[in-house]
Amino acid sequence: MCRLVSDLSIVRNAHIVLASAACAGRVRIVNDQLGLKARVVHPAAEFAPSPSTAPNDFFVCERARAQAMDVFWRAGAPFHAKHGQVPSLVVGVDTVVRLGDEVLEKPTSISDARAMLQKLSDAGTHHVQTGVALIYGGAESGAPHVHTFLEETSVRFASLSPEQIEAYINTGEPMDEVGAYGIQGLGGTFVTAVQGDFHNAVGFPLARFCDEVDIDRLRGWIDATLPPEVPCMAAIGSTAEDDASFADIPGIECEDDECGLPSD
């Protein structure tokens, strides 16, 4: 049940950080469409487990969680210095394109982009998976609370000629996009149909986020007059490089969610 519209003022007043790689469509959904004022912090690239080593349904959640954790610790310090508290909520989001067991990310070269578009054209239908990790500041328990979920959308892609692929590559759009096409840009002209949440294919599962976000937890956090001592403050000044493993950091409470990630 989507509670969010009736509690919009709660999320709009929360200090939300979006832990996300550059993705204009995602930021537009979160800040323009939903009207949040989320600050965007890019996670360190080294927190991304290589998909080639774990091409299962859960790695995208795991990666969203690792990236959100990175940002939670790193962003916590300057955020605390400015606002006197840690962020209410860090939203980690990571999106990939799946073609069977294969994972497509942003292309690394023109020829990579060309090959991806040819594969999508040949396949007809592919899937966009987005993993989301919600890390709450932890007003009550003093410990950040983690919740993750996965949303998948099927995309039917047009059959493209080599000339069409070249023309699209020449627009410059594919190189910035997961799977080498932007559904919210010219790449949208290739998408004849989707099945599932379209916003998820753009990079943010809007309706699902509204269902999953814990309004009571946010409300409690916003109502708290003084920010509690939370473990993340101990990490002030740490860098991404120092935090290569989150398993060592105590006090992380992790919900047993459908992504099947183990609790810390």
Add this chain to the structure above:
Amino acid sequence: MCRLVSDLSIVRNAHIVLASAACAGRVRIVNDQLGLKARVVHPAAEFAPSPSTAPNDFFVCERARAQAMDVFWRAGAPFHAKHGQVPSLVVGVDTVVRLGDEVLEKPTSISDARAMLQKLSDAGTHHVQTGVALIYGGAESGAPHVHTFLEETSVRFASLSPEQIEAYINTGEPMDEVGAYGIQGLGGTFVTAVQGDFHNAVGFPLARFCDEVDIDRLRGWIDATLPPEVPCMAAIGSTAEDDASFADIPGIECEDDECGLPSD
């Protein structure tokens, strides 16, 4: 087959007029996402056949066509005065929400919006139908050429409580939207899934337009050095009120399309 990306310069250089009621999402798709420079002209309201009198799958095409025709004649005169030719292409677009035999348009009152949202919530799934009419300036034959098509998208809508409906109505968004919700706005939080072209649900069937637009016809028009004498010039100075019936206007060539509209 989507040819449009490889012929993007053709459509971007064409003089395109979008004959459409106010719809920010539609204009964004056409001008921002696709990168056209379409001028938007609102059709006269009286060219809309009442849906209650013809609630079939074709009335939305018929209405798009009537509105495009209205704009074609009315916009032709000032456009010709400025550019020395009639528009290359007038794109008429009309969108409705269908719930079985019932047609939902923009709500006329708060209570109307409330009732619509309750119906969509109760139904679970509804359909968004967009009728599109393409009217080409007619460089070769001297007669405008009409082509229409219909695109339908299924939308799965969340179950809303009365409190959620009231909260959404209080945002002010429903009153400007067909079916009382904006999928590209906060209303998007209620859409758990779509089946079909998402852009169509926003108000413009992007992929289908790219398939249906006749690039060769546009290219011929743009290549023509001098604009030919076309019948629409005879209508310079006419008003919407003068053109209540298009059946009387000679020289309109209408493609026998899937919408099943009779040729003039």
